[in-house]
Amino acid sequence: MIFWKKGRISRVLRSERDIQELLVECEGVPCRAWNYPLLTGEARVGDEVYLNTTAVQLGLGSGGYHFVIANLNRLPHFPEEPGHIMKLRYTPCQLKVLSVEEEASPHxxxxxxxxxxxxxxxxxxxxxxxxxxxxxxxxxxxxxxxxxxxxxxxxxxxxxxxxxxxxxxxxxxxxxxxxxxxxxxxxxxxxxxxxxxxxxxxxxxxxxxxxxxxxxxxxxxxxxxxxxxxxxxxxxxxxxxxxxxxxxxxxxxxxxxxxxxxxxxxxxxxxxxxxxxxxxxxxxxxxxxxxxxxxxxxxxxxxxxxxxxxxxxxxxxxxxxxxxxxxxxxxxxxxxxxxxxxxxxxxxxxxxxxxxx
Structure with a gap:
């Protein structure tokens, strides 16, 4: 079972190219969440987001963090890049990468x-x-x-x-x-x-x-x-x-x-x-x-x-x-x-x- 909740971003605590640490108001309670721009795009203050809260609700080792699974304010924009290998295949989060083995890879x-x-x-x-x-x-x-x-x-x-x-x-x-x-x-x-x-x-x-x-x-x-x-x-x-x-x-x-x-x-x-x-x-x-x-x-x-x-x-x-x-x-x-x-x-x-x- 997956637990989802809706929240609104109140602060961006840390933002890097591949990961963002967020403070999100979720059902009136401030909570921390990770966002992966590679999967869901850049998150900004005020954005309404869906959160996967499963690990926190089950008390698992995620460090007390939720995970942004979708941004309701905007669709992410991803630049066109080479690559045909899918990771997280056949899941809603599948993403295309340029694998080192591919013919398009310089390696x-x-x-x-x-x-x-x-x-x-x-x-x-x-x-x-x-x-x-x-x-x-x-x-x-x-x-x-x-x-x-x-x-x-x-x-x-x-x-x-x-x-x-x-x-x-x-x-x-x-x-x-x-x-x-x-x-x-x-x-x-x-x-x-x-x-x-x-x-x-x-x-x-x-x-x-x-x-x-x-x-x-x-x-x-x-x-x-x-x-x-x-x-x-x-x-x-x-x-x-x-x-x-x-x-x-x-x-x-x-x-x-x-x-x-x-x-x-x-x-x-x-x-x-x-x-x-x-x-x-x-x-x-x-x-x-x-x-x-x-x-x-x-x-x-x-x-x-x-x-x-x-x-x-x-x-x-x-x-x-x-x-x-x-x-x-x-x-x-x-x-x-x-x-x-x-x-x-x-x-x-x-x-x-x-x-x-």
């Missing part, structure tokens, strides 16, 4: 003639909050001159514009470019799937390291198989098939109150123990002995120690770099001080990837 030849990633390290995470510490880990190890590309999958949020992390990393010059794969959209490049997304990151952005995670948010059901985090195993396979080196960020926490996420998350255990059919490097952060012993035991029980190469790296330089750059990171509402193992794991993976170029 079509590079995708067509691709042969191999030539051992390029590809850091494969699950949660979007792994992106910044993974990038910082790369930069703390390789310093200047390294080119890092980000491929965002469609396992969670579809619009890349929702990610404040990506905006910050690009503004600081820490990312060479972004690719949105599958039904995700809004990257510097669009791709039909993860394979062509990886190829685009390598051939177009000439990435030394590629980082892959879903966008903000994740789907989970408390079951081993009912989560979008399992894409991690599938991406490991894709990277290996294309001739890259999969470098896995395990989801580790000793602050999450849910038993299934204590130590190594069941997401990681299932993805690496059952879904990944190719070998990956699984990077553990340095941790206190009792924590490390639990993590090692969990990996052994799932056969991950024998199926994958598991190593340990100090991830703390990544967190120091984030602090120096003034970049604040959180995951599930927790900071690195509150859940250090989670962020250190991403930083460690980044250091390993950059250190093995």
């Amino acid at each position: 079509h030849g590079r995708i067509r003639d691709f042969s191999s990633l030539n051992g390029t390290p590809v850091i494969v995470g699950t949660l979007h909050s792994m992106l910044a510490p993974a990038v910082a880990g790369c930069l703390s190890e390789a310093k200047k001159g390294i080119r890092i590309a980000y491929v965002m999958t469609d396992g969670a949020a579809l619009p890349l514009a929702l990610s404040s992390t990506v905006r910050i990393l690009k503004r600081k010059g820490m990312l060479a470019g972004t690719v949105t794969a599958g039904h995700a959209f809004g990257g510097d490049l669009e791709s039909v799937n993860i394979y062509s997304g990886l190829i685009a990151a390598y051939t177009v952005f000439q990435a030394d390291v590629i980082v892959v995670t879903m966008g903000p948010g994740i789907v989970g059901t408390g079951t081993n198989w009912g989560t979008t985090a399992l894409e991690q195993g599938e991406i490991v396979n894709a990277v290996s098939v294309l001739g890259g080196q999969p470098v896995v960020i395990p989801r580790i926490s000793f602050a999450d109150p849910r038993p299934r996420h204590r130590g190594v998350s069941h997401h990681t255990l299932t993805a690496l123990g059952k879904v990944a059919l190719r070998q990956a490097v699984v990077v553990l952060p340095e941790m206190p002995a009792p924590q490390y012993e639990l993590v090692e035991e969990q990996l052994a029980l799932e056969g991950i120690l024998s199926r994958h190469r598991v190593i340990t790296v100090d991830g703390s330089p990544a967190l120091k770099l984030l602090e120096q750059e003034g970049i604040t990171v959180r995951s599930m509402g927790r900071t690195p001080a509150e859940d250090p193992a989670f962020f250190l794991a991403a930083g460690a993976a980044g250091r390993f990837a950059a250190g093995n170029l």
